Amino acid sequence: MIKNFFITFEGIDGSGKSTQAKLLIDKLASINLETLFLREPGGTSISEEIRSVLLNNRKDEMSSRTEALLMCASRAQLTKDIIIPEMKGGKWIVADRYADSTLAYQGGGRGIDLDWLIKVNHFATYGTQPDLTFYIDVDPEIGAKRRYTMVSDRIESAGLEFQKDIRAKYLEIVDKFSERCVTVDGNLSIDEISQIIWRITRDRTSIEKT
Numbered sequence: 001m002i003k004n005f006f007i008t009f010e011g012i013d014g015s016g017k018s019t020q021a022k023l024l025i026d027k028l029a030s031i032n033l034e035t036l037f038l039r040e041p042g043g044t045s046i047s048e049e050i051r052s053v054l055l056n057n058r059k060d061e062m063s064s065r066t067e068a069l070l071m072c073a074s075r076a077q078l079t080k081d082i083i084i085p086e087m088k089g090g091k092w093i094v095a096d097r098y099a100d101s102t103l104a105y106q107g108g109g110r111g112i113d114l115d116w117l118i119k120v121n122h123f124a125t126y127g128t129q130p131d132l133t134f135y136i137d138v139d140p141e142i143g144a145k146r147r148y149t150m151v152s153d154r155i156e157s158a159g160l161e162f163q164k165d166i167r168a169k170y171l172e173i174v175d176k177f178s179e180r181c182v183t184v185d186g187n188l189s190i191d192e193i194s195q196i197i198w199r200i201t202r203d204r205t206s207i208e209k210t
């Protein structure tokens with residue numbers, strides 16, 4: 001029996017993580033593994049309602065602490081209702097964003113102390129950690145160009161400097177959690193990145209031995 005993995009994708013807006021997360025799930029499914037794709041914030045009815053509060057463009061300014069706590073509240077519901085039971089049931093879970101996004105966005109972008117966020121994340125995730133995290137690294141200018149036709153939500157509207165701060169924090173996080181985090185060059189083509197991710201997934205999991 002192959003041990004199932006919880007794999008997360010991280011990166012700034014427009015880095016290409018959703019594209020790669022979906023390609024990986026297709027590959028895992030093609031070798032008959034039971035898979036589940038998730039994207040944060042969201043994934044349960046309560047978490048989706050929290051997502052609307054978080055991402056809708058509104059005239060009142062949301063405090064950074066409210067933003068961090070709502071991200072974690074959405075995560076707590078998703079983790080308890082879906083991630084923990086589905087991992088126990090043997091599914092391979094691929095998530096487009098998880099706890100590291102709070103460290104990068106609310107830590108790097110909004111300037112909240114990282115140690116606080118790590119503690120709140122630990123509470124929200126019931127101590128659940130991904131087995132493997134792919135961080136797709138791109139320059140914020142490239143991320144913005146790739147997203148130019150898309151409508152921006154409240155957080156994506158915060159601008160280029162904000163994305164630069166997030167990227168800097170991601171680089172710090174990847175270094176801090178280097179045992180589970182792998183940086184992938186997001187400037188390569190979709191196909192090249194997908195091949196790198198598949199090779200690393202095979203190397204780091206038990207798929208290679210099947």
Ligand code: ADP
Pocket residue numbers: 011012013014015016017018019020146147186187188189190193
């Ligand atoms: P994210 O989820 O990180 O915001 P997406 O995966 O939605 O990013 O990609 C944003 C846009 O960039 C999409 O139009 C996608 O097709 C395109 N894209 C994704 N990866 C690449 C890449 N490596 N090179 C060029 N364009 C890409």
Ligand code: TYD
Pocket residue numbers: 012013014018039040041055071096097098099100101102103105106153155156
């Ligand atoms: P989404 O449309 O899912 O963006 P993307 O396709 O880029 O992942 O919107 C999620 C937004 O919420 C995105 O700008 C990142 C932000 N976010 C945080 O600020 N903190 C978090 O903990 C999470 C999960 C997301």
